[in-house]
Amino acid sequence: EVQLVESGGGLVQPGGSLRLSCAASGFTFSSYWMSWVRQAPGKGLEWVANINQPGSEKYYVDSVKGRFTISRDNAKNSLHLEMNSLRAEDTAVYYCARGYGGNPLPYYWGQGTRVSVSS
């Protein structure tokens, strides 16, 4: 059974940093694109970033470029999102998602981890 379990969320002050992690199991992690998608309270979905199988290609939404870094550890079946210079508008539930076949399209999703940026 495919499982994606996010962790690392919490309350942080504006300008602070957090590192989100996603532990994957039930599939060959190194064979799939992985993504982060977020959802602000009461709002819709926003694609944040994704990374290809070896980690050589990374793409970001403009609003997080230069502040967030997506990475993966294929040996440990884990995905990460390093978030720096956090802003109030980064407050959201962050979902980790696995691609569909060899495609970046988010298919399996975790339950999300909540990030709140507030003073």
Place this chain on the structure above:
Amino acid sequence: EIVLTQSPDFQSVTPKEKVTITCRASQSIGTSLHWYQQKADQSPKLLIKYASQSISGVPSRFSGGGSGTDFTLTIDTLEAEDVASYYCHQSDSFPYTFGQGTKLGIK
């Protein structure tokens, strides 16, 4: 950035009704358009990929169509469990984007 605009934002529906949600892209994206369902307090679930391709395990009452800039998600014979928010999503070019969502409520 490709902007996806869904309509309607909200629809009040009754069981057994046929429901159609539309998604318009700001530029042509071929068939790189996908649909998700999100129920309250749950993670999104992929319903349709590449405009019209079905997903294993998704009920056959869900179907998709369209290409270029105009797409539809149709729910034939709506069931009470289909009350949810629905999002279109494009993977034609980065940054990937989602529509603003369509929320279905029971009348």
